[in-house]
Amino acid sequence: MSTKSPSGSVRWLTPDEERAWRAFLRVVVAVQTGTARDLAAIGLSEPDYEVLSTLSERPGRTSTLGEQADKMGWSRSRLSRHATRMEARGLLRRAPDPADGRGCLLVLTAEGLDALENAAPVHLESVRRHFIDRLAAEDLTAIEQIARRLEEPRGAASRPPDGRPSA
Numbered sequence: 360m361s362t363k364s365p366s367g368s369v370r371w372l373t374p375d376e377e378r379a380w381r382a383f384l385r386v387v388v389a390v391q392t393g394t395a396r397d398l399a400a401i402g403l404s405e406p407d408y409e410v411l412s413t414l415s416e417r418p419g420r421t422s423t424l425g426e427q428a429d430k431m432g433w434s435r436s437r438l439s440r441h442a443t444r445m446e447a448r449g450l451l452r453r454a455p456d457p458a459d460g461r462g463c464l465l466v467l468t469a470e471g472l473d474a475l476e477n478a479a480p481v482h483l484e485s486v487r488r489h490f491i492d493r494l495a496a497e498d499l500t501a502i503e504q505i506a507r508r509l510e511e512p513r514g515a516a517s518r519p520p521d522g523r524p525s526a
Contacts, residue, residue: 390489393485393489394489397482401478403474406433406441407474408482410438411450411475413427413430414427414465414466414467420472421464421465423456423458423459424462424463424465425459450467450471451465451467451471452468
């Protein structure tokens, strides 16, 4: 990643930047692998859990397919295929979207709510074991600050002369 381009137009990562980027990727993979393995042991995937938990928090335990896809960073077609598998397992059902004749609503079923209620303690323990309990309070605060900064639209944060977002 740090190879220089002959044209010089590419802003290659410095060694410090590259180490930070790779460390971030290792953290994401390690935490996601651990929590995914723990959910799989009880018959759910991470996307299953995300859909179930999101629906449980929504009024009427219902969301449009589009809203759910946007929340998960998925295309509508990808979520639609996943929802079909969840529907076959009885975890959710689809209903016509009265506001969009082409769309559908995802509705949490009683079976889906039961699955979520059974999975929540396992998932929370997994998040603690693979993430929360391994970090100090200051680390968690720093991660939250970093996440907020990365969620901002590009260029929204004021930037000092070195081009990095201000603290």
